[in-house]
Amino acid sequence: MASEVSAPREYGLGKTERRDSWWVGPLATALGFGAFILYSTFRDIYNDDYVSFEGRAGWGELLSPFYSPLPPESIRGLLPIWFSPAFLILWAPGGFRLTCYYYRKAYYRAYFLDPPACAVGESRSKYRGETRLFLFQNLHRYFLYFALMFLVLLSIDVVRACVFESKDGGMTFGVSVGSLVLLANVTLLSMYTFSCHSLRHLVGGNIDCFSCVAFRKGRYKLWKGTSFLNKNHMLWAWVSLFMVGFADFYVWMVASGTIPEMPDELKELIEK
Amino acid sequence: MSDEVILKIYRGDDTSGEMVDYSVPVAPGMVVLDAIHTVQATHAPDLAARWNCKAGKCGSCGGEVNGKPRLMCMDRMDKYPDNEPIEIRPMKSFPIMKDLVYDVAWNYRVNEKIPPIEMAAESDEERLFSQEEADRVQEFRKCIECFLCQNVCYVIREHDKKQEFGGPRFFVRVAGLEMHPLDKANRLGLLKNDLGLGYCNITKCCTEVCPESIAITDNAIIPLKERVVDEFYDPVKKLFRVLFTK
Incomplete structure (x- = not known):
């Protein structure tokens, strides 16, 4: 029995014969990214409460990852009042994520609807893919070099957060909730960066014959290691994005005094 | 899974066609290609479908089942909801020769x-x-x-x-x-x-x-x-x- 007359193919945005909830993935991605972009933009413009205990003796300094590395006061003093120091920094991690192979997939699907999902139609306007204007995506390897530098800088922030001034005026090592938050942040960012496709290419992906090159075992192991992490690049991308936002939020809350870095009772107990 | 399932299968060529309903009995372990064979045996011997190994290794029986590209021999019927017809079409990107057969x-x-x-x-x-x-x-x-x-x-x-x-x-x-x-x-x-x-x-x-x-x-x-x-x-x-x- 013929149930309907059908053209062999139909084209156009959203046209599909799929019956599952294909739109959930791109919608969740769009909302997740959108929330992060709104939050991070607000915090960049907010330009306050990004460092706790700055210049105050006694406790380790917590610096928001959105504002790290913080330019010295002499340079910050030269900036217009509306110009947040975060603007000097965020182009590098922002560019790294913008040109990341995973994020490209995610925002092409979620925002460009190009395509919205597999086997779902998209607009049939002139298609150029990653040619011409989108050749800028090839800058990813350069942003990678900056991302690696930022891992070092953020690691230094963790160490600084763990160094306290003791009662006798010397320095002592201690761990606070804030330093653990910063440590978790740099750890997840490291997993994201070390699982990068460009890094994987750089350390060994560009080699055809491992047995023909110097340091063959080391380079092969590096390539295998990055390949292992690369399998979960999407996971690292998401959890590191969440964590960097959370780390900033935690520092904001501590710096603004909304939550204490350490309860007063515990502080007194330690000082006794 | 219910005893019978309705298959809506594309019948036609590259210029025009229609979705035709066939009712086939469902058996445990059945895959979509089995259902196609049942249609050929009981309803439409002229239904064109390409297949060879029926083991997911020859790559011949690709099609679109409920809009998703799949190998029909590896696509189990019991994963589809009961009492809903299953739509089977040829691959969209290639010229259709007849029914589910396309030119690669x-x-x-x-x-x-x-x-x-x-x-x-x-x-x-x-x-x-x-x-x-x-x-x-x-x-x-x-x-x-x-x-x-x-x-x-x-x-x-x-x-x-x-x-x-x-x-x-x-x-x-x-x-x-x-x-x-x-x-x-x-x-x-x-x-x-x-x-x-x-x-x-x-x-x-x-x-x-x-x-x-x-x-x-x-x-x-x-x-x-x-x-x-x-x-x-x-x-x-x-x-x-x-x-x-x-």
Whole structure:
């Protein structure tokens, strides 16, 4: 029995014969990214409460990852009042994520609807893919070099957060909730960066014959290691994005005094 | 699962057709290709469908089941909801010859553009390469040429760039050759110009549908994109080549 007359193919945005909830993935991605972009933009413009205990003796300094590395006061003093120091920094991690192979997939699907999902139609306007204007995506390897530098800088922030001034005026090592938050942040960012496709290419992906090159075992192991992490690049991308936002939020809350870095009772107990 | 299921099957050719309903009994362990065979045996002996091994290895029985590209011989009926018809169509990206049979000849024309493996010297043919090096390219040899990836790739499916684009299947083939430890040929110009690697915007649909679970995007396409960047778009690499290549 013929149930309907059908053209062999139909084209156009959203046209599909799929019956599952294909739109959930791109919608969740769009909302997740959108929330992060709104939050991070607000915090960049907010330009306050990004460092706790700055210049105050006694406790380790917590610096928001959105504002790290913080330019010295002499340079910050030269900036217009509306110009947040975060603007000097965020182009590098922002560019790294913008040109990341995973994020490209995610925002092409979620925002460009190009395509919205597999086997779902998209607009049939002139298609150029990653040619011409989108050749800028090839800058990813350069942003990678900056991302690696930022891992070092953020690691230094963790160490600084763990160094306290003791009662006798010397320095002592201690761990606070804030330093653990910063440590978790740099750890997840490291997993994201070390699982990068460009890094994987750089350390060994560009080699055809491992047995023909110097340091063959080391380079092969590096390539295998990055390949292992690369399998979960999407996971690292998401959890590191969440964590960097959370780390900033935690520092904001501590710096603004909304939550204490350490309860007063515990502080007194330690000082006794 | 209920005892009977309605299959809505595309009947027609590349210019016109219709979805026709067939009611078939369902048995435990049945796959969509079994249901097609039942339709052929009991309702429509003239229904055209291509198949061969019925084991997910020949790559012949690709189709679109409820809008998703699949091998019909690997698609179990019991995963579909009871009491809902199952729609079966031919692959969208290729010309329909009849009913569920489509013409994949374009793929073979693309394949002809790719230079085969090339040894630089006779001595290289005798050189053994390590198991690790073999493992890396072995993944690409798993391809059964079912062309589900070519079908779902929207550069082909939606934009019909068949003249300028090779498609994921052939990026996998080129990756297997380019990463081969004994191969000396350079196919990066071919990738950039004739196979249109830049058109791929890595949305991973090819990887999602691959019945052999080849990580097409992560292990073939992106590494090839990185090599093309090395060769054509990285100014630092270019400078190094100018300074240090004799």
